[in-house]
Structures are given as structure tokens and as C-alpha cells.
Amino acid sequence: MTARNTYVRPMTGWYRRNPHFVAYMLRELTAVFLAAYAGMLLAGVIALSRGPEAYAAFQEFLASPLSVGLHVLIFIAAVYNAYTWFRISPKAMPPIKLAGKRVPDRVIVVSQFAGCAGVFIVMLLLAGGL
Amino acid sequence: MPDRREIDIEVMRYNPETDSEPHMQTFRVPFDEDTSVLMGLQYIKDHLDGSLTFRWSCRMAVCGSCGKMVNGVPKLSCKAFLRAYYPGKLRIEPLEHFPIVRDLAVDQTDFLEKLEAVKPWIIRKEEKPLSEGTYLQTPEEMADYQQFSSCINCLLCYSACPQYGLDNAFTGPAALSLLHRYNADSRDEGKSERMPLVNSEEGVWGCTLVGYCSEVCPKQVDPAAAVNRNKVNSTMDYFLRFLTPRGGVDS
Amino acid sequence: MQVVSTDVAIIGGGGAGLRAAIAIAESAPELKVSLVSKVVPMRSHTVAAEGGSAGVTTDVDTLDLHFHDTVAGGDWLCDQEVVDYFVEHCTEEMVQLEHWGCPWSRQESGHTSVRNFGGMSTARTWFAADKTGFHMLHTLFQTSMKYPSISRLDEYFACDLLVDDGRCQGLLAIEVATGDFVRVEARAVIMATGGAGRVFRQNTNAGILTGDGMGMAYRHGVALRDMEFVQYHPTTLPGSGILITEGCRGEGGYLTNKDGYRYLQDYALGPVVTEPTPKTMELGPRDRLSQAFWHEQQKGRTIDTPLGPAVHLELMHLGQKKLAERLPFIMELSKTFLGIDAASQAIPVCPSVHYTMGGIAADGTTATALPGLFACGECSSVGIHGANRLGSNSLAELAVFGKLAGENAAAFAREQAPTRSLERAASESEASALAILSRQDGTERLASIRDDMTQAMSDGIGIYRTADGMQATCDVLDGLVDRLAHVRLDDSNRAFNTEWLGAIELGFSLDVARAMAYSALNRRESRGAHVRLDEYDGRDDQQFLRHTLAVFEADAPPRIEYSNVNITRLPPAERVYGAAAKTTGDLANA
Numbered sequence: 016m017t018a019r020n021t022y023v024r025p026m027t028g029w030y031r032r033n034p035h036f037v038a039y040m041l042r043e044l045t046a047v048f049l050a051a052y053a054g055m056l057l058a059g060v061i062a063l064s065r066g067p068e069a070y071a072a073f074q075e076f077l078a079s080p081l082s083v084g085l086h087v088l089i090f091i092a093a094v095y096n097a098y099t100w101f102r103i104s105p106k107a108m109p110p111i112k113l114a115g116k117r118v119p120d121r122v123i124v125v126s127q128f129a130g131c132a133g134v135f136i137v138m139l140l141l142a143g144g145l
Numbered sequence: 146m147p148d149r150r151e152i153d154i155e156v157m158r159y160n161p162e163t164d165s166e167p168h169m170q171t172f173r174v175p176f177d178e179d180t181s182v183l184m185g186l187q188y189i190k191d192h193l194d195g196s197l198t199f200r201w202s203c204r205m206a207v208c209g210s211c212g213k214m215v216n217g218v219p220k221l222s223c224k225a226f227l228r229a230y231y232p233g234k235l236r237i238e239p240l241e242h243f244p245i246v247r248d249l250a251v252d253q254t255d256f257l258e259k260l261e262a263v264k265p266w267i268i269r270k271e272e273k274p275l276s277e278g279t280y281l282q283t284p285e286e287m288a289d290y291q292q293f294s295s296c297i298n299c300l301l302c303y304s305a306c307p308q309y310g311l312d313n314a315f316t317g318p319a320a321l322s323l324l325h326r327y328n329a330d331s332r333d334e335g336k337s338e339r340m341p342l343v344n345s346e347e348g349v350w351g352c353t354l355v356g357y358c359s360e361v362c363p364k365q366v367d368p369a370a371a372v373n374r375n376k377v378n379s380t381m382d383y384f385l386r387f388l389t390p391r392g393g394v395d396s
Numbered sequence: 397m398q399v400v401s402t403d404v405a406i407i408g409g410g411g412a413g414l415r416a417a418i419a420i421a422e423s424a425p426e427l428k429v430s431l432v433s434k435v436v437p438m439r440s441h442t443v444a445a446e447g448g449s450a451g452v453t454t455d456v457d458t459l460d461l462h463f464h465d466t467v468a469g470g471d472w473l474c475d476q477e478v479v480d481y482f483v484e485h486c487t488e489e490m491v492q493l494e495h496w497g498c499p500w501s502r503q504e505s506g507h508t509s510v511r512n513f514g515g516m517s518t519a520r521t522w523f524a525a526d527k528t529g530f531h532m533l534h535t536l537f538q539t540s541m542k543y544p545s546i547s548r549l550d551e552y553f554a555c556d557l558l559v560d561d562g563r564c565q566g567l568l569a570i571e572v573a574t575g576d577f578v579r580v581e582a583r584a585v586i587m588a589t590g591g592a593g594r595v596f597r598q599n600t601n602a603g604i605l606t607g608d609g610m611g612m613a614y615r616h617g618v619a620l621r622d623m624e625f626v627q628y629h630p631t632t633l634p635g636s637g638i639l640i641t642e643g644c645r646g647e648g649g650y651l652t653n654k655d656g657y658r659y660l661q662d663y664a665l666g667p668v669v670t671e672p673t674p675k676t677m678e679l680g681p682r683d684r685l686s687q688a689f690w691h692e693q694q695k696g697r698t699i700d701t702p703l704g705p706a707v708h709l710e711l712m713h714l715g716q717k718k719l720a721e722r723l724p725f726i727m728e729l730s731k732t733f734l735g736i737d738a739a740s741q742a743i744p745v746c747p748s749v750h751y752t753m754g755g756i757a758a759d760g761t762t763a764t765a766l767p768g769l770f771a772c773g774e775c776s777s778v779g780i781h782g783a784n785r786l787g788s789n790s791l792a793e794l795a796v797f798g799k800l801a802g803e804n805a806a807a808f809a810r811e812q813a814p815t816r817s818l819e820r821a822a823s824e825s826e827a828s829a830l831a832i833l834s835r836q837d838g839t840e841r842l843a844s845i846r847d848d849m850t851q852a853m854s855d856g857i858g859i860y861r862t863a864d865g866m867q868a869t870c871d872v873l874d875g876l877v878d879r880l881a882h883v884r885l886d887d888s889n890r891a892f893n894t895e896w897l898g899a900i901e902l903g904f905s906l907d908v909a910r911a912m913a914y915s916a917l918n919r920r921e922s923r924g925a926h927v928r929l930d931e932y933d934g935r936d937d938q939q940f941l942r943h944t945l946a947v948f949e950a951d952a953p954p955r956i957e958y959s960n961v962n963i964t965r966l967p968p969a970e971r972v973y974g975a976a977a978k979t980t981g982d983l984a985n986a
């Protein structure tokens with residue numbers, strides 16, 4: 016088929032057109048927060064290497080409301096990121112078989128969340144115990 | 146007679162002989178519980194404006210002809226019903242990311258070329274003679290590819306894929322699903338012939354895992370799974386090529 | 397006008413056309429093949445076939461039994477030599493499809509399975525869940541892509557055959573996207589355009605099945621054979637006619653009336669059995685089951701639904717697991733189109749037009765009376781279905797005879813001198829197609845002519861027929877031909893003008909409808925799917941064990957002639973099912 020004068024619609028603003036695309040862009044955006052967190056860690060390491068004063072200043076910064084706010088944001092972003100990836104992870108891995116039967120996608124997703132929650136609880140307990 | 150209600154259907158019109166760009170036109174259409182979106186369009190064509198152009202054929206959700214954007218969502222118009230949109234109205238556009246030929250009909254040649262490029266046929270080093278009967282394949286072996294073989298080529302997934310819209314060099318969800326369907330078939334021995342396409346930029350790496358393709362698929366093919374499983378295959382293929390002299394995962 | 401020069405042109409990209417194309421590519425790779433289809437091949441209606449495809453497979457089955465079932469099922473109007481060829485080649489074609497990747501349903505051992513089907517004495521129907529046609533078509537389409545000698549003209553609408561010197565030498569097509577005409581010159585042409593169910597109101601067919609190929613051949617003097625035999629499928633959705641496969645009954649589904657009673661026992665199909673039993677109860681042949689529905693309706697024992705009377709198809713007792721595995725598409729269709737879960741609720745069903753047993757008259761080699769023209773698939777009548785087709789014989793047919801048509805057309809093409817210039821013939825048909833588009837003085841709306849045709853056909857050419865009813869239909873159709881000459885289109889553009897193509901299609905449909913109606917009117921007996929309520933309510937072998945031939949007459953109703961049926965080894969006998977068929981059933985277990 017050789018159609019003539021076909022019309023190609025522009026893609027401008029495509030990410031706003033559909034809730035799925037908005038969610039996708041948000042997921043991509045979480046990368047910025049994760050990068051910010053990596054930057055923060057790096058700053059801590061550098062401060063440490065510069066001596067106790069520098070590290071104390073860094074600790075002070077960590078306790079500041081700005082930093083706490085930022086961490087809450089980063090935490091939310093990280094959870095959202097994990098959530099989106101967990102949801103699609105069964106698609107990204109070869110089918111897992113148990114006794115010849117394919118493990119349903121839902122089971123994989125749920126067990127990832129369960130695992131993550133478990134680790135989180137253990138960490139909280141550890142942090143509380145210290 | 147069941148009660149008849151009326152609904153407004155706004156359709157995109159584009160006539161390649163006279164128009165420089167599409168415009169919308171609204172029709173009022175009677176419907177009942179059983180009226181599909183496709184039947185709504187047929188009503189317009191039969192009674193209101195015979196020039197409205199759209200594809201359809203089986204009207205039972207299996208030929209893959211009748212995909213349209215319905216209120217921004219890619220749908221089979223024979224499988225969507227007007228009652229679901231009432232009392233609101235419908236906005237029907239041609240499938241997103243494809244060039245419009247006329248009104249709701251898009252140009253599907255690009256997909257057909259991509260389909261051919263994945264070599265969607267059984268490749269064997271040696272064919273078994275027919276007199277020796279069928280190949281053996283257990284139901285478990287079949288399960289490895291069956292869902293990917295149920296693609297009806299309706300192209301909804303392409304309309305759900307912004308990466309394809311941004312750069313249509315990307316082979317895209319359905320064609321990659323069919324590629325995977327043959328690679329995963331125990332009778333096939335052609336994986337090494339298909340891996341170069343999988344590995345290439347137009348192959349699986351064009352996918353950023355938006356995942357919407359699998360949501361809109363009317364046949365639960367889950368094209369996103371096919372594409373992303375092949376990212377794993379492609380990575381393995383890459384490393385194995387260093388390890389084995391003749392290269393490639395092939396079994 | 398653009399010209400495409402090829403060796404073999406195939407009109408139709410369904411199962412039959414694709415199988416023919418591959419057969420040519422394999423048997424004669426040096427020949428160029430052009431596959432012309434008004435829809436991209438995988439959209440063809442073979443895609444909708446659900447139940448399965450026949451081929452003798454199990455130890456208890458024999459070619460003889462398949463032969464016997466087919467000939468008796470066709471009420472002896474089958475050409476027996478052709479049936480013999482057919483049953484001998486079915487299984488090999490199913491194996492071939494398997495080698496090409498068709499995902500036939502399997503047993504645990506890895507071997508392919510077969511299921512029971514109506515009118516067959518034992519399980520011999522190969523199936524891919526309940527999407528058999530879909531998988532066959534996609535397998536053939538995708539496999540066809542590997543042959544460089546096959547080039548496709550996707551979305552090209554064939555509007556006429558080009559005949560010169562008494563030989564079919566090509567076709568004229570309209571490129572749908574642009575409206576441009578293309579002359580395809582070929583040394584041989586294969587017609588594979590599928591059925592014509594769309595000439596009726598409620599049917600299981602796709603919108604594309606308007607009988608174009610039958611109409612084209614017919615207008616060039618090739619007779620349409622046995623057109624009065626139109627199959628009503630007993631289980632389709634009221635209103636839409638969407639098919640609910642016979643596979644449901646093959647797996648053990650029940651048909652019940654409004655009292656929950658398995659009414660088929662009242663129509664010589666009993667005894668009542670709980671497991672699927674060949675040729676018994678729900679596994680009787682389609683003509684008998686549709687007739688039983690009609691009687692139930694007369695007795696007021698059907699169920700009223702908003703879209704018309706129905707009976708219940710019960711699958712509930714088969715269990716969720718089996719339904720999901722064997723009938724997933726039926727589950728999806730009931731959910732989508734009825735909003736019900738067939739695992740817990742009965743499906744309302746009624747008969748709808750399904751299949752055209754007749755078609756373009758061709759011999760057992762698929763050659764027609766017009767040299768250079770071959771025909772296969774549902775548009776053809778090669779002689780295997782007789783007065784009633786058995787379910788699962790037609791998917792097998794399109795493979796067996798598609799291949800044969802390909803090979804024979806290739807052999808024919810090799811012997812022919814290059815095509816002569818067909819310019820004149822082409823420009824004449826171009827002009828008549830364009831005349832429809834440019835007509836200014838028309839008054840008739842396309843849809844209203846079409847609706848009147850389908851209504852008349854459903855009224856007069858139903859499950860049961862009377863002379864008066866058929867005559868009335870013939871009269872309406874004659875009038876519609878005139879009205880179509882005064883059609884007025886809303887759309888005067890050339891590019892993707894589906895209204896214009898629809899008008900050309902309706903012309904073919906009307907010719908086909910008239911061939912059906914006049915053939916029916918003239919068959920003064922009852923046989924297979926042609927059953928009369930008037931004084932001709934019995935089979936009359938003396939006069940009518942003959943094929944009907946409808947011959948085209950310009951500006952007049954068709955001329956009706958008859959030809960002999962080829963009977964070799966199974967003399968006509970009574971068709972029996974249920975308990976009476978026990979003897980043949982025993983044969984199956986012998």
C-alpha cells in the first residue's frame with residue numbers, strides 16, 4: 016500500500032496525554048532524587064576525609080530541616096521507584112517455574128514487596144536497638 | 146425493543162485529497178446495551194455520512210482490523226461498548242503514532258515490514274520429512290511461547306508506546322513478541338539469526354519499559370514481557386560472544 | 397494505469413490463498429506470485445474459525461470413515477472421487493502446518509490432540525484451543541513471508557477478471573489507499589475470496605465476505621454450483637451472529653430449551669448421553685440441529701432474549717479448568733459480548749448463516765471451466781461438501797485444495813505464452829467501476845439496498861423454505877438490481893473510499909444472492925441444508941441427485957442447469973444419526 020499525503024501527528028506534550036505516561040515520567044524523575052542522594056553520600060565521604068570538623072559540619076547539615084525534608088522526598092521517590100519496578104519485574108525476568116508450573120506474575124510481585132518490607136522492618140529494629 | 150439512548154461521537158476526519166490537517170466532527174448516534182463503538186461508527190456510515198472511513202472486518206475481536214483511539218485509549222472498537230461512555234461522549238481518533246491515510250484509517254505498512262524483519266517462521270537446520278509426522282512438544286514447552294503466539298497484530302501496543310512514536314525505527318512490542326514467540330518455540334533453531342536484530346538499537350534496547358503496551362493488549366500477549374526478557378537474552382548473548390568462538394546463545 | 401506483471405495471481409489472502417501461494421513458491425520457485433487481497437492477509441476471515449480442522453489421526457479412525465461421514469453428511473451430493481482425494485490429504489496438511497509452527501493443542505506426551513465434532517464418527521478434529529483458524533492463518537501468513545517469490549498486494553481490491561482469447565489472463569484491482577487502478581497480468585489466476593455469508597442478515601461472517609470472487613467468476617461465464625445450500629450454524633449469539641464454536645459441544649456442552657430440557661432427543665438424535673458421543677445429541681450435524689431449533693421455536697419452547705429467541709448452551713459442568721484450556725476464546729466472547737461467565741452461566745444461542753457449501757464450479761483439480769482460472773477455499777465448489785458441510789472439513793479443505801490449486805496453477809502457467817495486452821478489457825472495467833463513483837443522478841442509499849437484500853435472503857432462504865417465500869425473495873432481489881443502478885454515494889473521493897468499494901461489493905453480493913435464491917427455488921426437493929415445508933419436503937434422488945448450476949445472464953435472472961454427481965462407491969442411502977447411526981459408530985470402534 017502506498018498511501019499519498021498521509022498525515023503524521025506531532026508528539027508534542029505526549030507525556031501529559033495519558034495517566035500512564037505521567038506515571039512513567041514520574042518514575043524517570045525519581046532518578047534525579049536518587050542521584051541527589053548519591054551526591055549527598057559522596058559529600059559525606061569527602062567531609063570524612065577532610066577531618067573531624069568537616070564531618071561534624073556535614074552531620075549538622077544532615078540534621079537540618081532542609082536535609083530532613085530532602086530525605087523524606089528521596090525516601091518517597093525511592094519507594095515509588097521500587098514500587099514501579101517491582102510491578103513490572105515479572106516482565107523483565109525469564110519465567111520462573113516451580114514443579115513445572117509457571118509462577119504467576121502476581122506471586123512474584125507480592126513476594127518482592129514482602130521481602131522488601133521484611134528487610135525494612137529488620138533495619139528499623141536494628142536502628143531502634145542501637 | 147430495549148430502550149434506545151443517544152450519545153455524541155466526535156470523530157477525527159482527514160481527507161488526503163483536500164485537507165492539510167485533520168479536524169473533528171460530531172455525530173449523534175442511538176445505542177443500546179449491545180452497541181459496540183464499531184457499530185456506532187457503522188451507524189454513522191450507513192445513515193449519516195457514507196464518507197466516514199475506518200477499517201473493520203470480523204467484529205469479534207480476532208482479526209485485529211478495528212483498533213482506534215477511544216477517548217485517548219487504544220481499543221478494539223468492536224470490543225468496546227458505547228454504554229460504557231454514556232452519559233459522556235466519545236472522541237474517536239485513528240491509532241496514535243501511525244500516519245493517517247484517511248479519517249480513522251492509518252498506514253500499517255511499517256508494522257508489516259517489521260514483522261517480516263523478525264523472521265516470523267520456524268527456522269530449522271534440517272526439516273523433518275512430513276512422512277515422519279509431527280514434532281513432539283509437551284504442553285509445558287508450548288507454554289513457553291503460547292501467549293506470544295496469540296498476538297492478533299492489532300497494533301494497539303504501538304499506539305501505547307511513546308518510544309515508537311518518538312522514533313519509529315524501534316521494532317516495537319508486537320513484532321518483538323513474535324520474534325520471541327519463535328525463539329521460545331522448541332521446534333525452532335533460528336535464534337542466532339534473530340539475535341542481531343534483538344541486539345541492535347532498533348531491537349529491545351529501544352524500550353525504556355513504559356509498560357503501557359501490555360496494559361492495552363486485548364489478548365494478554367504481554368509484549369513488555371517479551372521485550373524485556375530479550376534484554377536478558379541480549380545481555381547474555383553479548384557476554385557469551387566473548388566466551389564462545391562462534392558466539393551467541395542458541396538453544 | 398499501473399501494470400503488475402506476474403506469473404500466477406491469487407485473489408484472496410485467507411487460508412486458501414496463502415496455502416496456494418506457498419505451494420507455488422515451493423513447487424515452482426522461479427514463478428512470480430502476486431497475492432492480491434482487499435485486507436492484509438492476517439485479517440482474512442479464516443482468522444475467526446474456532447473449532448478445528450479434520451484429519452484422520454487415531455488408531456480407531458480410517459480414511460473410509462471420514463469419507464463416509466463426509467458423503468453422508470453432504471446428503472450424497474458430494475463428488476466421491478474428490479472426497480477420496482480430500483480425506484487422503486487432510487492429515488498430511490495438518491502435519492505440514494505443525495512443521496510450520498502451528499500451535500496445535502497437545503497431549504501430555506507431546507503428540508497433537510484431536511476432538512469430537514458434529515457428524516464425525518470419531519474424534520478427528522485437530523485444534524489449537526478454540527482459535528484454530530487464527531493460528532492456521534497466522535502460521536500461513538508468517539510462513540509465506542520467507543519466500544522471496546511471493547509479493548503481496550495488500551489492500552488491493554480486485555474488481556474484475558481480465559479475460560482475453562477465452563483465457564483468464566489477469567485481473568483489475570483498485571489500490572484501496574489511493575483509489576488507483578492496477579492491471580495485474582498473469583498466466584494463471586487463483587480465486588480464493590472466501591464465502592458470502594454477508595448476503596444474509598444475521599451471520600457469523602466478517603464484513604469482507606461479500607462474495608466478490610464468486611461474482612467475478614460468475615460474470616465471466618463460470619457457473620456457481622449448489623448455491624442453494626447455505627449452512628445455518630446452530631450456535632451463534634442472537635443479534636450479532638457471532639459464532640460459539642461446535643468445539644463447545646465436542647468438549648461436552650449441552651443444548652437445552654427454556655425448560656432446561658435437552659430437546660435434541662426429540663429429533664432422532666438421542667439417546668441422551670452425558671459424555672460427548674459421535675453423531676449423537678449435540679454432536680449431530682449442523683443442518684439437523686438448526687432444524688431442531690426451528691421446531692422448538694414453533695413449539696414455544698425457546699427463550700426470549702432482547703435480540704431474539706434462543707436456546708441455552710450449557711458448559712458449566714465442564715469446569716473452569718477445562719474451559720480455560722480448551723475454550724478460552726469462547727470464555728472471552730461470552731464475557732465481552734454477553735457480560736457473562738460461561739463457567740457459571742449458560743450461553744444463549746440461536747442459528748445464523750455460516751457457510752456457503754456451493755461456489756465457483758471447479759473440478760477435483762480446482763480448475764474451472766474458464767481456462768487459466770482456478771478456485772479454492774470457501775468461494776469454490778470442488779465437490780466435497782454436497783448439501784451440508786461437516787464442521788472442521790473446510791479448514792482442512794483450504795489447506796488441501798489451496799495447495800492443489802497452487803501446484804496446478806503453476807503447472808498451467810508454465811505452459812502459457814506471456815500474457816497478451818489486456819488494455820482494452822481493463823479500461824472497460826475501469827470505466828464501469830468509475831461510473832458508480834461519478835453518478836450524479838442517483839437517489840438510493842447504499843445501506844438501504846444492502847439491508848433490503850439481507851432481509852429478503854433471511855426471510856426466504858432460511859432453515860426451512862417454501863416456494864412462495866423463495867419466489868418473494870427472488871422478486872425483491874430482481875428489484876434491488878435496478879435500485880443499485882441508482883445508488884448515490886456520499887463520497888466522491890478516490891482515496892480509501894470504502895463506500896465506493898462497498899457499492900462494487902454489493903453488486904457482487906446481489907448476483908450471488910440471486911444465484912442462491914433461484915437455485916433454491918428450482919430445487920424441488922429437500923436435501924441437506926435445503927429443506928422445504930411445501931410439497932417438496934422429501935429427498936428426490938430420481939430428479940435431484942444432481943448439482944445445480946446457476947449461469948449468469950446479463951439483465952436477467954440466472955439460468956438454472958444441472959450436472960451429474962460423481963458417485964463411485966457409496967450409493968445414496970438414508971442419513972441417520974443418534975441411535976440409528978449406531979452401526980457406523982461400531983465401525984469406528986472395530
Ligand SMILES: Cc1cc2nc3c(=O)[nH]c(=O)nc-3n(C[C@H](O)[C@H](O)[C@H](O)COP(=O)(O)OP(=O)(O)OC[C@H]3O[C@@H](n4cnc5c(N)ncnc54)[C@H](O)[C@@H]3O)c2cc1C
Nearest residue numbers: 408409410411412434442447448554590773774788790791
Ligand atoms: C466464525 C467462523 C468459524 C469457523 N470455524 C470453522 C472451523 O472450526 N472449522 C472449519 O473447518 N471451518 C470453519 N469455518 C469455515 C472456514 O473458516 C472458512 O470456510 C475458511 O476459513 C475460508 O477460508 P478462505 O481462505 O476460503 O477465505 P477467507 O479466509 O475468508 O479469505 C478471503 C480472502 O479473500 C479476500 N478477498 C475477498 N474479496 C476480495 C476482493 N474483491 N479483492 C481482493 N481480495 C478479496 C479477502 O481479503 C481475504 O483475504 C468457520 C467460519 C466462520 C465464519
Ligand code: SF4
Nearest residue numbers: 296297299300302362
Ligand atoms: S501484542 Fe497485543 S496489542 Fe500488540 S498487536 Fe499483538 S495483540 Fe495487539
Ligand code: FES
Nearest residue numbers: 203204209211223
Ligand atoms: S473487527 Fe476484527 S478485531 Fe474488531
